[in-house]
Structure formats: C-alpha cells, structure tokens
Amino acid sequence: MTATPIPVRAQWALHGKVLDDEGYQVIACSTGDLSKANFTDALGRFALGALDTLPQVSLSYLQPAARVSGGGYLALAIHWSPGNGKRHAAGVGHVDNQGRPTTFTSYFCAPYASLAPRCLTYLDMYQAFGDVTLPTRDGPPLDLLLAPAGQRAPGIDALAMRVAPLLLTGVPVCVLGAEETGVDERLRFIDTVMALLPYGFRARMTAATWTRATNRNHRFRLFFSSEPRAADKPDEVVHWGEPERVKIPSKAARAYYGWLNDKFKPLASLTQLNREYGFGDAADTRTLDLVLRFSRSPQEPPALEPPPPADPARTTDRARPAQGADPVTRILVECAEHARTLSVNLVRQDISDLQARLKSGQVDDRHRERYRRLITQSGLLSSGSWLQRNNEVRLYETLLALAFGLPVGYPAFCQIEDSLAGASGQGVHQALLAAIARVGPGDLRTRILVAAELEPRKLLKSLGSSGADGHALIRELALGGWHRRQHGRTFCDVTLGYLRERQGRYSIAEVQRVLLRCGYLAQPLRDIGSEQYQVHAIAQLLVAAFPLDAYPAGLDKTVVNAILASAPDAPTQALLAAILRRIPVSEARGAWEAFVYGSVARMNLDDETHGDLWLRLPSIEPEPPAAAQPDEPAAPGATGAPGAPTQPVPAMELLAAEAMPPEQDPRWQERPKQPWFPWSGSELDVPPWVNPGAHDLS
C-alpha cells in the first residue's frame, strides 16, 4: 500500500570543494530561512571523517535559535563521491586542484512539523532526497513530494529491539561488524530502531550509516563503524547480527525493552503468519486462537487446522512441550521464553495463568517432577531479577507451589537449591528466599536456613517468640542428614547463637539432659564442620550446659564420664578436646580413660567380640550405688547427681588445683584404681579377627 505523497519544502546545501579553492566549504545552498552559516555549522557538527566507501548517510537535526517547539528541522545528509556511483550535484569534479579525491555532501532539511504528523521515516526522506541533483549555485528551497511507505509493523529485528532501549540510556551506540551490509540496509536499521521509540525522538536524533573510527569527537548517537572509537566516555558497542551479546545496563531501559517485546513483537509476528487462511464462519474466533497460540509458540507458525504430529526426532529443544502436553507445561515453557526476552506483561499473564491452573486442581507427583525438570532446564527460578520485586516474588511463589509443593520443607528446599545450581550455578537468591518465607517454610530446618539468609538479625528474636527453643534446635541438629554440609553449619551456628543469647533464660538441667542424650552432638558435628569447628561448637555447647559462672571449676569427673562414656554415641576426638579444655590438667587422664571406654563400648560389635573387651577397658561404668549409711553425712556441696553445679572457686585456686594430685583434691571423687591396660598379667583368647599366628599378644 502506498500512501498519498506529502509535499515538503526542503532546504538544502551542497558541501564540497570547487576547483578554484582547495578547502571544503558550502558551495551552494538554498535561499530560505536557513543561512549559509547555519548550514556550515550544521555540516561541521556532524562530520563522518574521511571514508573509503561512499555514499553514506547521516541524520541530524537543526534547531532554530528561537527554539519554537516543533519549529525545528530533520536533516538528512548524503555523503558521496563524484567518482563513485551516483552524482547528486552537477558540475563538480572528483579531485581538487592538488589532485586529492573530494567528497561531497548533499544536505537536506525538512520541517519537523510537516514530517511528524505523517510519521515519515528516514528511508522515506532518503528515497526522495536521493533523487535530487543539487546545483552549484544558490537557489530556492526545493518543493518535494515525500511518499510515506505506508503503515507497517516494524520488522522483528532483535538487535534493533535492544538498541532502542540502549539509546534511552543516553550513551551513544556503535554498531560494529556491518561491513557487508549496504547503506540502505543500515539506514533501514536506524529507521527500525527509531520506530521502536516515540517519533518525537527524531527531533533530536543523530545517526550515521558509517563513521571513521579515528574521528573520535563526533556526536552521533547511533552509528556504524569498523572499530570502537577510543573516546573518553566509551560508547555502547553492539555487533551486527549478534543481538544476544547486547547487555542493557539500565533497569528502566530493560523495562522498556520488556515493554517492546510485549507490544511490538506480537504485531510484527503477524507477518510470519503467512500460510493461507480463509474468511468464513467463526474466522474471528479461530484467528484469535491462532494468534494466541502463535504468541505462545512463535517458532512454529500454527495453521488454523491442527497440524500433524511433529516428528519427535526433529525436536531439538528439550524444554519445548510435546504436542498435547498439559497446559501448565506449555505455560511454563512460554513463561521461560517470555522471561528470556524480558517481556514483563507476558510474564505477568503467565503467572496469572499458572495460578489459575493451580487453583483448579491438585498437582500430582509425576507432574510436579516434570515441572521441576522444566524449571531447572529453563532457569526460571533465577530469571526474574529484571521484574519488579513483587512480580518476581509472585513468580517464584507460583513456581514453588507447582513444582515443589507447599509448604516448602527441607527436601524441597534442597531440590530448589539443586535446581538453581544446575541452571545457573548460583545459590538461592534473596527474592526466592522471600518467596519461600511468604509461602511458609515447611519445617524448622527450612525456616532457619531461609531466615538465616534473609533476615539474620531478626532470626534469634523470632525463634524466641515462636517457641522453637534450644531443645528443638539441638534435637534437629542431632538428626543430621544434611543435604549440604553448609546447611548443617548454618543451623549449628544459629543454635549456638541462640543458646548464647538465651543463656540464663533456659533450664540448664534440661539442656544438659538433651545434650547428653545426643552425645553433645559430637557425631552429627562431624558431618558439618572441620575438626576445629567441631571443637569450637562442642565447647560452646558445654558452656551452654555448664555456664562458666555456675561451673567455674570446670567439669567434674562424673560429668566427664557421663559425657564421654555414657552417651548413646561414641565420643569423638573433638568432644574429648572440648572437654579437656574444661577440666584441670590433672584430670586429663580420667577423661582419656572415659574417652577410650566410650569409644570402644559404643562400637557396633557382636556380643562375643565385645564380651572379651569389657575386662580390658578402664573401669568407668558407675558402680552400683552402695547402700547409704544412715549415719554418714553427705559431703558438702555434693548433690549426688552428675552435673550439679559446684561451688564457685576463685581462678587462682583452680590453677593450683591443676598441680595437685587428684587423690589430694577433695573435690574429685576417688574412684577404685584398676590397671586400665588390660593385657598385662593375663592370657587372652585369640579373637577371630586377629591375624592368624599371632597367638601371643603379651
């Protein structure tokens, strides 16, 4: 369709050299509103630099000094060489009087007010002005007819789609790698970019189909070149035919890009729906369905009739749903595509569609697994950072409900982590954590892990007020089974912080009981931390159970024996080390014995093997309580229960006690002395596991 031509009064100038002079100048110009000085200034402002390949086109504007809104001009300059292709002026030579090649510029400008209402493009201007042969003498402005090419949807040019928002950042955009293209194609690209911006931007737009890279100080906002220019303020450099390399730095510009994708892409896509369609009954309904289906799967332009089943062998995109896939799968695939192209509105629509699907029915495990796989492959859980925060969280909430189930328990949390690690190699980011917090963590582990990342400062307070007390934390730690070592470590740190924070506000006896029952977490800690960390953590737990102010003399032998020898799990070296740090040096031997006893006694051996060992272990097990002598008074301070607080002892006395032989220390119960090394003085039966022939072990 060709629209009615529009009459435009164009002012013009011819710039170049004449033979009787050697310098570039305005040779001739129109005798209109603009003077020769205006043209000289405008031409000097937008020079391309010396170029090998001509013609080229530059686009600029002229603003009269009065600066009346809409009173400016759009300018198009054709840079050409008389010795190369079409001549745009009569009577000019292609070399100057020094024999140097001369280039000419045919400069045209038309009132913006006459171009804007009809949305005339640069190509429209080029087609009209390109046919003009300018005189070498001043003359009147030219009355030309500019034919708009008609209303057309902008073609889908992925690079133009990205360059338009880039221009909005105010940084000039340099297009590299377009040497093989013609001036028409580059000009069309500039037009396409400008079609993706409000028309009014043309009033201040400057662009060039080529510039010399060493001409560093030009003022073009969008230009093609062979190399990036080494300007003080670097340009945004994009590469022809490689839109995926373009990064849009500004958030607002990215949002504009998303808007473009939403609005322009569907319109432009209509040109791709070029199979034969007929008008007739229900054409409206069918066409609506057609475009909706196409907007969801643009790779395969659909026919009005259902297409034959696709050959599965030809489907290369693993994430693409098969024909007849359930609607949620289809929407997820589309959502991933929309997220990839930063289409805000489409993603919002996808979220609503998915939520509607969620409300309409339960998701079974088989589908849930499929969704998880799809989300992992498409990286959907890490793709929403460009959305507004509320939309991003909403997207993740929906995906969590679909693929992982609500509330999010620890296994699901680990699956989410695995999904992110597989897709992007990153951890659970803040927006996703916020989404998990909003939908509700399913267990204590998830709650702690999410809160520790999201709101570490509020975590301890929230624990105190929600009843998740230290006992629950300790019991959870004792369960072990962490999917990642770091989970256990984080959880343990929170537990230790909680116990430290709440010291004096919980029952010491209860904590002692809980910790003893789980062996002071010695075994679970082995799975989550280094030896150094284990010792540190157990020492903290010992402080929690035996506060320094209540147990200034350290742990007594009964306590040590109970921890090392009577806990359900075998003691670890870290446990021994932590305990050794809380007892006098003189009591160390007793701790070793308890450790050895506990270690061997808790080994998982059969009765026969174990039975032979009992005699050879230190005597640690508490003796059966002797019948109490009615006339024997209880020792002062002795409560009879292990772990009862001892009387405070000044620090200096404690140090002295370390040098004192244990038997002289009244605070330590005397235990019956027995040789704890069992091999001496008796012959043993050779156990079945001993190396054959090694009968004499003495």
Next chain:
Amino acid sequence: MATTGMGSAKAGVPDDGKRTYRSEPGIAMLGATGAGKTTFLGALQIALLQDERGWTIWSKDPASRREMIKMNTALTSEGEFPLPSTGIDTFDWILGSRRERTERTGRLRSRSFEESVQVTLKLTDASGELARSDQMDLDDRRQLVEQVAGSQGILYMFDPIREFNRGDAYDKLFGLLMDIIATEAEHPGFDGRLGHHVAVCVTKFDEPRIYKTAESLRMLVWDSHDAAGFPRVHDSDARDLMHRLCRLSRSGTGQAVPQLLERYFYPDRIKYFVTSSVGFMVSERTQRFDPQDTENVYRIESGEALIRGPVNPINVVEPVLWLVEQMALNG
C-alpha cells in the same frame, strides 16, 4: 617559563638491569589543506623502517591500528596518498626502541644497561579547513584548539608551494594561535607564550622548485652512506630555506610565519626540518637519485595525484623523535 601540558617521564630500573621509560605525549599536527599532514603520518612507519636507530611503531587502539595499516598500504602497495582528513582524526600510536645507557653507581663506578623506550603518541590530524577564519565558531575548530592546547608538541607543516600559490599560511596560523592562546591564557602563570615544542616541517622537498631553491642556496648535503644518494638540507639550514621560500609568498605575509612562531612560542623550543613524506624519485635504471627528476608524484588524466616510485621519506622520523626527546627532557 610557563609550560603547558607537559607529561612527566618516569623511569624505573628492574632487577635485570634493563630500564623501561614510558611517557604519553600528545602531538598535534597543524598546517593548511594539502600541506601533507596525513601523508606525513602515513610515511612515518616507512621512515622508521629505513631509520637505523631501530624504532618501531604499533598501536593498541584498534581504530588507530587499522588506519595506520591503511595509510601504509596506500603509500607502499597502491601508490596512492592516504585519504585526506575531514574533521579531526586522533591516533594513538606507540613508538618503541631500545637504547644503551650508562649510569653512575658510585664515585668511581658506573654500569651500563639496555633501556626499553616506549612513547605513546596521541596524534591529532585535523583537516586543514579548520584553520580557516570562517571556521572559528565551528565545533570542530573548538575541539582542535582544545586538543592543540592540551598537547605537548606541535608538528607544523609548512607547504611552500601553497604559500607560493595562495600565501595564506600566516593568516591561518595567526587565527589559530590566537584561539590557542586564549585557551591557555586562562591558566595561572601564563606569560604570553605557549610552552609547546614545535617542529616546523618545510614539506614537499621533492618538488622540483623547492629542491632547486635549496640547491641554488647551496644547502644540500649528502650522506656518503646513503646508497641512493638522496640529498638533504641540514636542520641548521632549514630555517633559512624556509625564510627564502617565504619571500616568494603570494600574499607577501609568508616571511612573518617564522616570526609569528618565534614570538608566540619559545624560540629555543622550535626546530626546523626540510621534509618530504614520499621522498625523491629513484631512477629506475640506476636505482639512484637523479637531480634532474626529483619529484615522486605524478598526476593521471583525471587529475588525481599518485606516487611514482618507492616511498623514501626524508626527515619524517627526525621531527617526531626530536619532539619526543624534547618533551622527555623537559618533563
């Protein structure tokens, strides 16, 4: 004495006894249209190759590198002149060399070390039109003035043929100097003179009229080691030759050009060179310089100027190295 835009030279001695010296001087090229600024740049690489001092030239900036290659190819392989500048071109080229240096390490001791020298040249090549008075209010002219003011050295190309035909060197230089001084005058301590080092190049030495003038003034000297037997004008005579050529100025103002330079720059910071970027024609038969056929440029029927034979630049390296050296010495 006021100095402007002088970069500081830094030197360090690493453990291997080799010293690296680096500086980044900016050199602006001035001269009328067709004076040979761009050709001079294009010939610099060839001149360095022919120079025995072992200097090399390269560039890290892709755009500067591409233009260097294009200019070099045009001159050497295609027999064409590089495209004349329109607007302002800026090139970042690096000159590199090694040199022996001795340093005292004590009262009676000294040691020698090899010094690697790298000098980044920021070369501004502006179109000659920008020196015209009708360009004074233009954006490009303002940029040129700023770049010249900010540079440390100036390569001023004086074209005697143009001066003979048009005689506009004084007018253009004066207008430009006034603009530069106006910019520099804002700096505290400005005493009315510009601190730049200026290498004045009297160009187109191969043009028969210039050659004959130098010959008639008995200013030609020959290097006995030069296989082709090219003559030169010694630098000490270059100023006088320029004076004599300026007497032939069409406008009669040419003689004021050296005075203008020496009034607004410090005279001890100005040096004159007689140059030819394309050099003299070499006789195809004898492979030697022929005093009867010096010009290495010819014109084809269309009027385009082309290069006749191999390019043998005369005094192209020297002005650049002199500027580099002066800027390094004066910091």
